[in-house]
Amino acid sequence: MPMDAATHARDLRVTGVVQGVGFRPFVHRLALRYRLTGWVRNVAGTVEIHVEGAPEALDAFQRDLRAEAPPVSRIDTLASAPGTLEGLLAFEIASSADADGTRPVPPDVAICAACEAELHDTDNRRYRHAFITCTDCGPRYTIIDALPYDRVRTTMATFEPCTECAAEYHTAGDRRHHAETLACPSCGPQLWLESRDGRRWAYNDTAVHLAARSLRGGAILGIRGIGGFHLACDASNDVAVQRLRARKHRDAKPLALMVRTVEEARKLAQVNDAEAVALSGSARPIVLLRARNDAPLAAGLAPGLRHIGVMLAYAPLHHLLLDSFDAPLVMTSGNLSDEPIAMGVDEARTRLAHIADEFLMHDREILSRVDDSVVRVVDGAPMLLRRSRGYAPLSLALPVPAPVPMVAVGPHLKNTFTLARDGWAWPSPHIGDLENLDGLAHWHAAFDRYRNLFRIEPQVAVRDLHPGYLSTRVAEELGLPRLMVVQHHHAHIAAVAAEHGVTDPVIGLAFDGTGLGDDGHVWGAETLVADLRSYRRVARLRYAPLPGGDLAAREPWRVALGYASLEPGSEAAFSIAYEGVAAEELRIAQRQIARALNAPLASSMGRLFDAAAAVIGVRHRSGYEGQAASELEALAGDAVSSPIVMEWRAVDGCYEFDPVPLLATLGMRRRGGEPAEELAAVFHDSVVHAAAEMATIAAEANGIGVVALGGGSFQNARLQSGVRRLLEARGLRVLVPQLLSPNDGAISYGQAAVAAACLAAE
């Protein structure tokens, strides 16, 4: 470009999710559009741009930079300053420079529409290539070893691009200009089918066709994907589904399904607009959908529930397999029961050999274990139930910046941890339950990856109040200069407030199964007046003993027995709850209550749902945490009912709501022959009204107009939606969890938000 008086130079710095999402090639295309010269480069987490040209062209360039940024990028800041004219003749993508700084790592991105079209185009040289990607799509976090994001620092480094791929990489304007993951059938990773004894017997296309044939025959297939292995089987085959459950030791938890398109999903379930958007977004989470009665599916996919989890194919391999199989597949995580998901080839051969009949393997290594994310749409808005693949490792803002780098180690179950520095928090992908050495090893591996990728050396560890949790031991063993403690339900409410950027006091309804309270009892039905730094408990449920302790979470009849013990003479109303329970078992539990031995006191919404399920005869024992509550919600459906008012009284400055009369009434009405469906609806509406009362009383007494809903119970759409509507009708502003789960997956972020605010105030 000729230099003249009208030529100016400008330097731009862009932060956000701008690496690994096609940002530099996009900048290059824009520069060509406006005939600008200069360069673009990645410097750690920042994209630096130097452009030279006419002032109007520079303005237009800067405007479009924001307006047309690639779909999966996210611009947090865009700084611009006059630059020094270098008299450059062309625009180029400079090699990456390394430096310190906050370093966003992109999440894994589902195959884009352009790549999907090429995958099915017989004339394209990547026709049916299972590893097709471009600057806009493909694996990222799971294959990135270090930043800056360049092929040499990913697991694609071992695949030397062929001449044709190299040419695309270097051609400005090509869809694969600077696509670090690009590959083709002649230079890319290989796919193969392997029997459970380790024999490889088919490759690439043949492997896919034979795998589909095995699935049609009822086989269980282990499939290496993006963040680890899936276990797949024919979703319409009852026998295969039962076999998968038996081998995986997963008795009742729902199994997710995979199809190719929203239209295919509509044959299985009702899909509204918001759900269609969630399904087809670049993160491709599992979306909970209301199942159709006429769906061609096996019976045992989601026992007792009305919703099924469906996701769309997100890796090219999924498309190829579904093209061959041509029907919905069960796609559940590749693990035994609650163990971490398997990701390595050798690891799968050992850990999944007793579950899968065959494996569809490939040799593109996975560095980070990442499970599928789960989304539920409530009142038209998506809510993450599990934030993992496609979202992690993106950052969330912290409303009060962390004065020193920190790690919040998270809770006992459904663990995630969160790294934090300055105004940002990086919640980890779903880790799972920290109950054994496998879980612990997974935690440490993910923590090391995060620490290296983001170059954060935490100085503070934040843990839960419970002294006995493994997560507490983890926090202590990190040996950091400072250890802070945050109560579980305070963390729940802080997570929701922080997600919405709220630092003023709120009324928090924290409803879940369990968390240690500061009075030493089990909490889980709490109304708090809280800000990020502190909380005060203002309302709760009446305490009831849980005979058998932890066992009570799996055996709802025990909770019912605990409630019945509060009102001598109410035994008859609760009798349905113990049907089928051995007399000896019942007697031991009664003795535990009478002697207050192994019968901890609980104020827990999760347990109240269990008790309700037991007294109306829905469930006496649970296969997984929250099963009774999920089934009650499914039973209630949208049925209209009249709530039963829950009485309350003031005890030690705390409003105590008494659910015993409600449970007794439900039990008597069930014994009188009322259908369980109706009573499930009555129960929901009664809890909704009690919750709204708790929040309203607290809001009025404290002059607060904002209510935050947190805790696993709010995964229940009827509960969340009902409480929200009542409170909004009373003029209160209601904050609900969206970016993070209502459940314990959000605890670590809440812990970080609290610790940051406390430290900042010191």
Ligand code: ZN
């Ligand atoms: Zn693509």
Ligand code: ZN
């Ligand atoms: Zn190639």
Ligand code: FE
């Ligand atoms: Fe919780």
